[in-house]
Amino acid sequence: MPPRIPHPDPGVPDVRGPLRYMWWLVRRQPVRVLRGSLFGTLWMVGLAVRPYLISRAIDDGLRKGDTAALLTWAGVIVLAGMLLAWLGINRHRTMTFVREDATARSAALLVRHVARVGAVLPRKLAAGEVATVGGTDIGRVSMVLTLTGPGVGAVIAYATVAFALWQVSPLLAVVVLLGVPAIAVAVGPVLRRLEKTESSYRRQQGILTTRAGDIVAGLRVLAGVGGRDLFARRYAERSRELRTEGYRVGALASWVEALTIGIPGLFLAAVVWLGARMAAEGTVTIGQLVAVYGYTAILVVPVWFLLEAGYDVIAGRVAARRILAVLTIEPDRVLGGATEPQAAPAQPADLFDRASGLSIPTGLMIGVAADDPADAVALADRLGRYTATGEPGDVTWGGVPITAIELATVRERILVADHDSYLFGGTLREILNRGGARDDTAVRQALYAASAEDVADSVSDGLDTTFEPRARTLSGGQRQRVRLARALLAEPEVLILIDPTSAVDAHTEARIADRLRTHRAGRTTILLATSPLLLGRADVVAYLKDGRVAAEGTHADLLAGESGYRQLVARGSEPDTATATTGEISA
């Protein structure tokens, strides 16, 4: 029976260890797993039936010239073939369901956890790691579950063949039953070594593929500055290195492939020889000789299966461990040393940052110009409660240490809009409008305030146009304005904008500055920027020198009174400094 995917609730996994995790995945679907074991067993035992039937057709029908018996056995062979096919597909379907149930469950757990764990994730894990976990590890773990179906079947099939062989001849039975696994165990490691060589080749091949993609991605750069021949030559060199490596793999692989046919072939010859001598002596019949030949060939299936399954378990354990590494990441639950959680201020309240001495009154647009951009980012992190370090009371909100307030409340009411915040893929509407909470009018208003109407207008489907993650098809300026519109649309009580217009042209920047003021009227907005166009529109501007507030006032006041501030934000209007540096300006 197919599982219901996606699961409404994937459940609470056992994260105490990789094997426990895999066992948990099995326990979620006991009936299906039992069905899988049943079909797996019947199918694999069924494989051994055909040689038996053929032997009966030869012995009872052909040799004795008994047409009725021959026709009966032939009919049984056809029917058994159909039954076997039916068992086979049921086994395959059930096991696919078992694996997919596990895959969907692991994926759902990861999706949920990665989405909820939040800002702490990049510090604890590279994004590439998550890609590996999602791309390969989930599948590897699910693969282990195959063991529950055909794995059980393989053991039973082996026993069945053993019984059948014993009926023919105990001596042959012992030779075959020990010989086949012995060969599998002998050939296995050689295959593994080949796989390792192959995987090193594939890795190199992957690197070469990446190189080709790299060249494609940089085509425009090469078109701008030249250097195409060099890249073509270098790629060709690498390609030839890989070819040489490929030859080496080929030399080994061809031996392995030939021997994997040859060793079982020689063993089969030995078994036939033994059986034939017995047949000649009259200990076994001709049909039985043919059956032994068939059994020996068939026995390879369960034996190989078990061997492969063993390796799957090893790989699956490693993969499960990596999945657990992601699932066990915990968000920083730092209360900053505060003893008691406290309630957030009920009304909009002033913010105060001790490190810089900056205090932010409610309802105003505050400009902060920091002489070191890193100080501005650090300030935003403190105000938005993204830093796990520090003392309680470093930042207070209406007098309450911000670290003592429930994190969800802080996130809801204070938004730090990073300069390079992430743009997820989806339609423009989805990108802007989280959870579809706002109507199109609000979306358009936000686009207008961010002077980003052109983004929706320039694309064919307007708000329904889809973008890839990071929206690389948009220009840098367009992306920045989309980010701004998104932050505005969230309508936070306190909005902290870091360099929101650094990539847009002056005309647009002027427009944004005006519209931003109107849009955020009555609410607290903190602009961390050095652009005079933006700072000129702020109610108050704080000039941060070495991380401390050095002066406060309107943009005009600071321009007039603070030479450091003037240097920082409006150097272009300072003919002296400009001339001194370039020596070419005649202002």
Added chain:
Amino acid sequence: MTTTRLPVADKRTVRQAAAALLRKEKRAVAIILALHVVGAVAGLAGPALVGRIVDRVTAGDGPSAVDKLALAIAGCVIIQVLFARFAQYYGHRLGERSVARLREDFVGRTLALPVSAVERAGTGDLATRSSVDVAAVGIAVRDVVPVVIISSLQLTLLFAAIFVLHPLLGLAGFAGLPTTIAVSRWYLRRATSAYLAEGAAVAELTEELTTTAEGARTTEALRLADERIARGVDRVGRQWRARRATLALRSVFFPAVESSYALPIATILVAGGYFYHHGWVTLGDVVAAALYLQQAIDPLDRLLQWMEQAQRGLASFARVLGVGLVPPEPRGATARISGRELVVRGASFSYPGGHDVLHDVHLDVRPGERLAIVGPSGAGKSTLARLLAGIDAPRTGSVSIGGHAVTEIDPAERRRRIALVTQEHHVFIGSLRDNLAFAAPGATDAAMLDALLAVGADWYADLPDGLDTLLGDGARQLGTADAQQLALARLVLADPHTLILDEATAALDPTTARRTEQALGAVLSGRTVIAIAHRLNTAHDADRVAVMENGRITELGSHHELVTADGAYASLWRSWHGSAA
């Protein structure tokens, strides 16, 4: 901009290309096939010898009679092993050689593509071809084609062997064939698209997880967790549906094929019984034929399993070849240029399928001057930059340098003289040295360090291995600002006489941008610099400023002149540096 996808080769072109590949390797192909035939024939001896053993035993010969036959089986196995090994080895080498040739060809052709063609098609299409398709062709040539050839060969020989035993037995062996062929055709028509969809669904889920991880901070800041989860769960559902679709195909294909394996065996036994009864064949013949059929299951299985892959490889091959169908960038009539003055006369331009974005633009750029172009987004600044750099030709009018149309100049020469640096920068995988050297082959380490210094790339000091530090995907990632400085350093090394900077410092923070531009200005003194900028201090520093609006140049003059003229630029300038000035 509308995208026109790159062409895909038609069936005939694919066939011709495949034939050409094989023609180059005629001798190797012949040797490999011969080796395989010998190996496979030796492999066929097994069942035949078992049949002979059956006949001997039936005839009542003693145990010693079977010893030699059993030994012969072992001998045949050894022959099979040896021949198969060398056939595989040479086949492997052939595949490896062909794949290398194909991918080098592909990259060569890609590099020769005109930029405009790449841009029209979008780099996405090309990126897919370079990764997915080249890899698929590689797998096909190296792994799939050999399996298909060997399996077909084995099957042919197996059936031939049954025919040799007795033609009538051979005919009986074909009993299962019609259903197998019919079902396979049904399956192959549907499989490729279904498996591609499955692959895409898997990739989508992985991408969803990756983006959620990459955007973890944004997810937390904007409280997007529920939305991310909903999307992720949706992707889980899609992957499941895609997997069910392929499972549905297999649910028809597998049982149909598997159940048809029994039919020929039963037919041969019944027919063989009849023939044996009439004395046309021996009992051993029938046993051997039945064993051959049993032995045929394995290659048939493999053939059917790989057919789908082979088909996919063929489709990828068509896309890889398609890149070669785009006419490469023309060599250009003018090999050398002497003059430096850039002249635009009455240039209009439209992107394919769109209306004009430049109207009758006239501009004389004096050698050695710094010209800033400012204006609102969409005014046509970047388009003008592309015309100046010779990437596109104007629809009407002309753009010339030293009296030659820019697009007529040999591309290599043109890039050496006129460089275009845009916001779009790219750090190539490789060392920092590799990333600089291609702009100026033969540049010394000292020159590279100077160039980095000139653009204010102070991050160089933090690199663990200096110029040997590996950069790019999978190694050290440069931030956007650092990457931009790297692009500028390349420019300093390339040392063209004319530079077009299209928002080349937009990613730097305002302070650093200003510093970088000024440092760059000192190094590039004497060069013609055309800078498109959104920061007005760039305009302030320039010799002349051109203001663009709606595809036209509306104001042109020095900063001072324009401020005095009190037009659009002047008002912008006033608002830009605050009411105080």
